[in-house]
Amino acid sequence: MPSGGCWCDGTRYEYGVKPLERILCHCITCQKISGGAFTVNLMVPTKDVHMTKGAENLKSHTQDHILGGKLSVYFCGICGTCLYKQLHMSPFDQNFVIQSGTLDEVEGKLGADVEPPDQESFIERRAGWLPPFELIDMRNDSRKVVATK
Numbered sequence: 255m256p257s258g259g260c261w262c263d264g265t266r267y268e269y270g271v272k273p274l275e276r277i278l279c280h281c282i283t284c285q286k287i288s289g290g291a292f293t294v295n296l297m298v299p300t301k302d303v304h305m306t307k308g309a310e311n312l313k314s315h316t317q318d319h320i321l322g323g324k325l326s327v328y329f330c331g332i333c334g335t336c337l338y339k340q341l342h343m344s345p346f347d348q349n350f351v352i353q354s355g356t357l358d359e360v361e362g363k364l365g366a367d368v369e370p371p372d373q374e375s376f377i378e379r380r381a382g383w384l385p386p387f388e389l390i391d392m393r394n395d396s397r398k399v400v401a402t403k
Contacts, residue, residue: 257306258357258365260335265308267337267352269298274349278371278387280379283320287327287336291381294354294371295339303338303350312337319343320376 259266273296284293305312311331319325323343328350329336339351357365374387 256357256360256368258337258352259307260330260333260337260356262330262333262335263307264332265311265330265335265337266306267303268306269303269352271298271302273298273352273369275373276354276369276371277373277375279375280381281320281376282379283325284376285379287339288353291384294366294369296352296354296369297346297349298352300340300348300350303352316342 255268255270257266257268275295275297277295277297278292279295280292284295285291287293308330312328313331314326314328316324316326319341321341321343323341323346326340326342327336328338328340335356336353337356338353340349341347341351354366354369354371357368359365360368371387
């Protein structure tokens with residue numbers, strides 16, 4: 255069962271299903287939340303995510319997302335690590351968006367390699383220095399393979 259946690263290990267989770275989607279996202283919201291050029295988001299039904307340690311340490315912040323709905327960010331109140339997000343608009347509201355960088359290593363594989371992305375979104379916001387990824391473009395649900403920026 256995949257598991258993960260924050261930097262200080264004060265808050266931990268696990269989930270028992272394959273993520274519905276694994277998306278490399280370049281949207282400005284994800285950039286601001288992560289402090290990086292993108293995030294890798296794992297869409298997992300809320301009912302299948304279980305806090306195994308430190309649920310009392312979780313804090314949240316909610317504000318508008320670029321798509322128009324409210325987005326809640328859940329982070330460790332001790333070290334500040336963003337563990338997951340939740341977009342409060344259909345059809346996303348029944349899922350947590352787990353940050354793949356918080357996954358534990360498995361058999362020598364980095365957590366982010368345990369659940370690699372197979373889709374990419376907001377590529378128009380991709381940093382110019384990033385190489386193109388051969389992933390699925392989520393813009394306008396076109397579902398086409400993207401090879402260039």
